[in-house]
Amino acid sequence: MIRVNPALNTVVKNVWSTVGSVLSNLRQPGKGSSMLVGVLLVTTLAMSAANLLLPVDSPLYVSTYTITLMGKYLCFAMLAMAVDIIWGYCGILSLGHGAFFALGGYGMGMYLMRQIGDRGVYGNPDLPDFMVFLNWQELPWYWSGMDQFWFAVLMALAVPGLLAFVFGWLAFRSRVTGVYLSIMTQALTYALMLAFFRNEMGFGGNNGLTDFKDILGFDLQSDATRVGLLLVTTLLLVIAILTSRAIVQSRLGRVIVAVRDAEARSRFLGYRTEHYKVWLFVYSALIAAVAGMLYVPQVGIINPGEFSPLNSIEVVVWVAVGGRGTLYGAIVGALLVNYAKTRFTAIMPDGWLFALGALFVIVTVYLPQGLAGLLQRFSGDKPEQAAGRELDSDASNGVSGREANA
Amino acid sequence: MNSLNEFTGQARELMRRDTTWPFLVPRRRSPDVSKNVILYLEGLSVSFDGFKALNDLNLYVNDGELRCLIGANGAGKTTLMDVITGKTQCDSGSAWFGQNIDLLAHDEAEIAQLGIGRKFQKPTVFEAHTVFHNLELSLQGSKGVWSALTAKLSGAERDRIDEVLNIIGLEKARFQMAGALSHGQKQWLEIGMLLAAEPRLLLVDEPVAGMTAEETERTAELLTSLAGKHTVIVVEHDMEFVRSIARTVTVLHQGSVLAEGTMDQVQNNRDVIEVYLGEEA
Numbered sequence: 076m077i078r079v080n081p082a083l084n085t086v087v088k089n090v091w092s093t094v095g096s097v098l099s100n101l102r103q104p105g106k107g108s109s110m111l112v113g114v115l116l117v118t119t120l121a122m123s124a125a126n127l128l129l130p131v132d133s134p135l136y137v138s139t140y141t142i143t144l145m146g147k148y149l150c151f152a153m154l155a156m157a158v159d160i161i162w163g164y165c166g167i168l169s170l171g172h173g174a175f176f177a178l179g180g181y182g183m184g185m186y187l188m189r190q191i192g193d194r195g196v197y198g199n200p201d202l203p204d205f206m207v208f209l210n211w212q213e214l215p216w217y218w219s220g221m222d223q224f225w226f227a228v229l230m231a232l233a234v235p236g237l238l239a240f241v242f243g244w245l246a247f248r249s250r251v252t253g254v255y256l257s258i259m260t261q262a263l264t265y266a267l268m269l270a271f272f273r274n275e276m277g278f279g280g281n282n283g284l285t286d287f288k289d290i291l292g293f294d295l296q297s298d299a300t301r302v303g304l305l306l307v308t309t310l311l312l313v314i315a316i317l318t319s320r321a322i323v324q325s326r327l328g329r330v331i332v333a334v335r336d337a338e339a340r341s342r343f344l345g346y347r348t349e350h351y352k353v354w355l356f357v358y359s360a361l362i363a364a365v366a367g368m369l370y371v372p373q374v375g376i377i378n379p380g381e382f383s384p385l386n387s388i389e390v391v392v393w394v395a396v397g398g399r400g401t402l403y404g405a406i407v408g409a410l411l412v413n414y415a416k417t418r419f420t421a422i423m424p425d426g427w428l429f430a431l432g433a434l435f436v437i438v439t440v441y442l443p444q445g446l447a448g449l450l451q452r453f454s455g456d457k458p459e460q461a462a463g464r465e466l467d468s469d470a471s472n473g474v475s476g477r478e479a480n481a
Numbered sequence: 482m483n484s485l486n487e488f489t490g491q492a493r494e495l496m497r498r499d500t501t502w503p504f505l506v507p508r509r510r511s512p513d514v515s516k517n518v519i520l521y522l523e524g525l526s527v528s529f530d531g532f533k534a535l536n537d538l539n540l541y542v543n544d545g546e547l548r549c550l551i552g553a554n555g556a557g558k559t560t561l562m563d564v565i566t567g568k569t570q571c572d573s574g575s576a577w578f579g580q581n582i583d584l585l586a587h588d589e590a591e592i593a594q595l596g597i598g599r600k601f602q603k604p605t606v607f608e609a610h611t612v613f614h615n616l617e618l619s620l621q622g623s624k625g626v627w628s629a630l631t632a633k634l635s636g637a638e639r640d641r642i643d644e645v646l647n648i649i650g651l652e653k654a655r656f657q658m659a660g661a662l663s664h665g666q667k668q669w670l671e672i673g674m675l676l677a678a679e680p681r682l683l684l685v686d687e688p689v690a691g692m693t694a695e696e697t698e699r700t701a702e703l704l705t706s707l708a709g710k711h712t713v714i715v716v717e718h719d720m721e722f723v724r725s726i727a728r729t730v731t732v733l734h735q736g737s738v739l740a741e742g743t744m745d746q747v748q749n750n751r752d753v754i755e756v757y758l759g760e761e762a
Binding site for chain 1: 566589590591593594598599601605606607608609610614617618619624625626629630631632674678
């Protein structure tokens with residue numbers, strides 16, 4: 076930088092400052108999500124149009140398989156965001172969020188199961204196939220009403236929400252924190268998995284619920300329904316992002332971060348920290364349940380495998396890769412890791428778990444703040460940024476700051 | 482028959498006209514200090530696995546007073562603060578805030594809302610928030626989940642934050658992350674957070690630990706200026722500092738009060754010289 080043409084220098088400087096301002100914009104709490112919302116909407120709309128309007132042999136045609144895959148990814152992204160809200164913002168590491176996802180999924184699955192009607196293998200108009208197979212004579216009481224869409228949706232939200240409330244209330248009121256809480260969430264999802272594996276539970280045992288025909292009268296196999304499901308998923312994800320951002324940016328969000336960093340301090344300021352934790356946990360569980368509800372019609376099956384603790388741990392990896400406490404980080408992380416999974420399992424099916432493990436180790440060691448943190452570090456090194464920061468703090472701060480670090 | 486009598490007794494007690502049912506009493510009450518005493522601690526005992534952290538402790542603090550608590554390590558100073566703020570349950574005794582509020586019947590959050598603020602030994606601020614937001618979170622007002630979601634900063638609250646920033650001398654650091662403050666500044670910010678809540682009683686645990694001489698001096702000024710409007714109880718090891726601010730000093734030893742009086746009286750007290758200042762004097 077010794078002898079550079081001054082004109083070129085100003086141009087470079089301008090470019091840097093533009094890049095810097097865009098990146099620093101991304102660093103504001105929840106700011107990156109507006110950009111992400113835009114990208115999500117444009118991408119899914121373009122994909123839908125390409126699927127429905129273009130002929131199959133067009134180079135820009137998007138296959139229905141891809142549409143469904145994208146819908147699945149977006150469901151996972153929503154689940155990842157749910158985990159990010161409580162882990163990234165409140166420091167509650169839940170290793171059992173798959174439970175709420177799966178419960179939401181089962182709620183939707185029960186509705187879809189009832190929609191099959193007499194088109195099942197055994198042709199029984201009331202009983203789903205697996206019940207006929209088990210020689211059951213009538214529908215169990217908890218299946219009643221599930222043929223109504225509104226009721227099924229209500230149940231698919233109420234059951235996980237209530238479970239999260241009871242679990243959270245018991246755990247947070249007893250001030251269970253840290254690794255103990257994580258183990259309890261893990262136990263919760265494991266217990267549910269074992270319960271749902273049992274045929275007597277009336278949820279299809281290890282086969283789960285599948286062979287769905289239609290949703291709200293629309294054929295699940297048709298392209299238009301698939302595209303519609305993708306668009307609904309995108310829309311609900313966007314709503315979830317905007318709601319979560321509003322929460323995070325309100326005073327409530329600041330109290331939640333305060334609880335994460337100094338719970339005792341918040342308590343002695345008069346905040347009932349356990350109430351905050353419980354309600355945030357319920358909110359997060361509800362988002363996970365919505366994700367599960369959207370997931371089931373798109374993949375066409377829900378079984379107890381979704382309760383597997385491994386699934387929940389995988390979600391944590393997505394969030395860690397994307398970056399905790401940023402909302403957009405979790406979504407980007409979920410999309411990237413799942414895309415990698417699809418690609419990787421096609422090439423080397425046995426290698427995926429090793430790759431996932433390696434990814435987690437690398438991120439933990441080298442990128443503790445995930446990709447979002449990388450973005451911040453990248454933008455943080457810009458000369459304008461550094462200068463700006465020095466202006467903010469007066470000289471005495473610098474000196475005593477170093478003192479405190481020593 | 483006996484139990485029936487008991488029951489009617491209880492029922493009569495419940496229907497008394499001169500009292501109010503407990504759940505109808507408003508949560509936020511201000512302490513009654515008509516006798517000029519804000520804190521009554523009587524016969525407090527706390528033991529941890531047989532170790533008596535507090536042993537039949539009696540202490541009265543006047544309204545608007547600046548009281549210093551001194552004592553060797555393990556004398557029970559921090560345990561005493563834990564009991565007052567509801568963190569630790571005591572085995573026996575009573576603790577009243579004014580004449581009308583039983584502190585032992587409330588938990589930490591309620592006691593904080595009643596107007597007792599506490600500064601920790603290790604400065605504890607919300608490092609991921611700016612100084613401004615740290616003070617915002619500390620403001621008096623409803624601390625419920627729903628009200629936090631819909632909260633908007635009013636003009637008066639903004640003024641209050643500015644005022645506190647002015648008192649603690651952090652106006653310039655307003656938008657700085659609290660985590661980036663120096664140790665001394667964090668101590669002040671934490672005191673500022675207590676002030677923003679406008680408490681009646683401030684419990685300050687070792688406010689000058691790790692401060693430079695100049696910072697210590699400013700802290701002493703700050704604490705003396707607070708007395709009068711607030712009641713301040715300071716726990717401190719630094720005897721010079723205590724001498725510079727104290728009007729009344731209480732010496733704790735093995736969980737109970739050993740001596741009380743002005744700094745000179747305390748220093749000339751035979752018992753105190755024996756157990757605490759012995760090595761120094």
